[in-house]
Amino acid sequence: QSVLMQPPSVSGAPGQRVTISCTGNNSNIGAGYDVHWYQQLPGTAPKLLIYNFSIRPSGVPARFSASKSDTSASLAITGLQAEDEADYYCQSYDSVLSARVFGGGTKVTVL
Amino acid sequence: QVQLVESGGGLVKPGGSLTLSCAASGFISDLYLSWIRQAPGKGLEWVSYISGSGARIYYAESVKGRVTISRDNAKNSMSLQMESLRVDDTAVYYCAGDSGDGVAYWGQGTQVTVSS
Numbered sequence: 001q002s003v004l005m006q007p008p009s010v011s012g013a014p015g016q017r018v019t020i021s022c023t024g025n026n027s028n029i030g031a032g033y034d035v036h037w038y039q040q041l042p043g044t045a046p047k048l049l050i051y052n053f054s055i056r057p058s059g060v061p062a063r064f065s066a067s068k069s070d071t072s073a074s075l076a077i078t079g080l081q082a083e084d085e086a087d088y089y090c091q092s093y094d095s096v097l098s099a100r101v102f103g104g105g106t107k108v109t110v111l
Numbered sequence: 112q113v114q115l116v117e118s119g120g121g122l123v124k125p126g127g128s129l130t131l132s133c134a135a136s137g138f139i140s141d142l143y144l145s146w147i148r149q150a151p152g153k154g155l156e157w158v159s160y161i162s163g164s165g166a167r168i169y170y171a172e173s174v175k176g177r178v179t180i181s182r183d184n185a186k187n188s189m190s191l192q193m194e195s196l197r198v199d200d201t202a203v204y205y206c207a208g209d210s211g212d213g214v215a216y217w218g219q220g221t222q223v224t225v226s227s
Contacts, residue, residue, distance in 0.1 A: 002154070052213070102154060
């Protein structure tokens, strides 16, 4: 059971917008620690998708965006494409655990 | 650009030992280097990390006392010595590097299987 809670799955039709929540508490996201998002395509290593709450690394399409509110963060994919079908993980730091932590991951399915 | 390549995975019996290695190309002296694992069908778990100087080290509770992380910046390498391996240590182990702004560098992963 991760301290960062994500829905196990979300789905959407091509072109739609989907969001993935990452719910923490006042010892991680609520304490102001950075949140990062990763995309893991089937059979591959994770890839950094968003860092420091909302910054996209070079090469990441603009249809990926992220935000933070209080003790939670969210990742949005607008204009969903078939190639976006993957697992997505949020990650932050937890001061109680004194550890970097991942969310449990969310599988995005393109219908 | 930093590239990371893991080696040393394999099949080991419960109670056995294994050493994972990570060879890096590019400048890594300022990077935190980590081992992050993924059990079959499961999510990501941060196993251990070591700071650029080696002064700061973290171990997950699940492996504390059984693993030792080390790095050699002169040889652009990092390793993870694992002992008293258990069935639930079975996973793909990724070598990863970051400068504090998310893990930007990942290896391809090496499979560790603990089974009798």
